[in-house]
Amino acid sequence: MPTPHIAAAPGDFAPAVLMPGDPRRAQRIAEQLMPDARLVNDVRGMLGYTGTVDGKPLSVMGSGMGQPSATIYATELFREYGVQRIIRVGTAGGISPKVKVGDVLVGLGAHTDSAMNQHRIPGINFSAVASFELAEAAVRAAREQGIDRYHVGTIVSRDHFYLKVPGQTEALGAYGVLGVEMEAAALYGVAAELGRQALTVLTVSDHLLDGSQDMSAEERETTFQGALSLAVAAALSE
Ligand SMILES: O=P(O)(O)O[C@H]1O[C@H](CO)[C@@H](O)[C@H]1O
Ligand SMILES: O=c1cc[nH]c(=O)[nH]1
Numbered sequence: 438m439p440t441p442h443i444a445a446a447p448g449d450f451a452p453a454v455l456m457p458g459d460p461r462r463a464q465r466i467a468e469q470l471m472p473d474a475r476l477v478n479d480v481r482g483m484l485g486y487t488g489t490v491d492g493k494p495l496s497v498m499g500s501g502m503g504q505p506s507a508t509i510y511a512t513e514l515f516r517e518y519g520v521q522r523i524i525r526v527g528t529a530g531g532i533s534p535k536v537k538v539g540d541v542l543v544g545l546g547a548h549t550d551s552a553m554n555q556h557r558i559p560g561i562n563f564s565a566v567a568s569f570e571l572a573e574a575a576v577r578a579a580r581e582q583g584i585d586r587y588h589v590g591t592i593v594s595r596d597h598f599y600l601k602v603p604g605q606t607e608a609l610g611a612y613g614v615l616g617v618e619m620e621a622a623a624l625y626g627v628a629a630e631l632g633r634q635a636l637t638v639l640t641v642s643d644h645l646l647d648g649s650q651d652m653s654a655e656e657r658e659t660t661f662q663g664a665l666s667l668a669v670a671a672a673l674s675e
Pocket of ligand 2: 528529530531598617618619642643645
């Protein structure tokens, strides 16, 4: 059963996996949510844990940064470990003027400048969309938990973190794009390919068009809790 990138035994992963980009964040999430968490993968330092939350099995594993890395882990988890749903939980740069640092974004759809989905369906520009059921569960949880600073809509998954195409961010903002990150479009592509569910829930860590809002490293950790609780609710939803 071990894959080229995951050395876990059959049954080591729960049907639902939370997937932050950072493997150390996967460790912190596992420690926070699951006193019974056990390490199930550490190949390449991409830490993966499985335990239970309120008696329900849950796994947490890093994806690494960028769409190729996220695609490798999502494909192996779906294909080889029977995973049914992956909820990416991470950070984003704000783009829409409506969005403030610390807000939570639920990524219903992900535009991309990447070629990762370009050749999936011959002659077609693939639409990278989240699972409606998971998005609905996350929004329900936001309402129930009184988290009011959340937005549901499109995000953009860019390959470059630093290279900026002149005018692109402003144009994305004009189309109502909420924020930028680097994995969702590919994750949604893999889920569509393999008939599984995926969602992305993000904390806005900085704003690309309003630098005055940026957060300290400590603030990033504390404000991460809202996105995490929505991601857990989606992961464990019926
Ligand atoms: O906070 P995470 O989940 O790592 O996500 C964002 O942060 C990384 C860039 O700093 C990229 O992976 C981007 O998608
Ligand atoms: O600006 C940002 C912040 C988080 N993640 C990104 O990809 N970009």
